[in-house]
Amino acid sequence: MSSNVYQGRDSPWYRPGHLVVLVYLAACLLGGSIMNYLLLKRENSKRLRGDRDHWTQGMEEKEIADRGDMRPDFIYTL
Numbered sequence: 001m002s003s004n005v006y007q008g009r010d011s012p013w014y015r016p017g018h019l020v021v022l023v024y025l026a027a028c029l030l031g032g033s034i035m036n037y038l039l040l041k042r043e044n045s046k047r048l049r050g051d052r053d054h055w056t057q058g059m060e061e062k063e064i065a066d067r068g069d070m071r072p073d074f075i076y077t078l
Contacts, residue, residue: 002017005017005020005021037078040076040078041078043076044075044076044078047072047073047074047075048075050072052072053072055067055070055071055072056071056072
């Protein structure tokens with residue numbers, strides 16, 4: 001890919017190549033952030049519905065508290 005983006009005729013600044021890389025970085029950051037938000041929102045709704053309560057069946061309170069963000073009552077901040 002680099003040989004197609006960073007061409008010799010664009011030297012010494014390689015502006016088109018840098019622009020392509022910046023666009024890819026921005027798209028991945030934005031896409032990753034949106035995907036993370038949507039997946040955490042989905043997980044929060046499952047926890048609020050009680051779909052994750054089976055994770056702690058048969059456990060004592062201390063064991064449940066030690067699970068951290070794997071507790072069924074833990075809600076991610078968005």
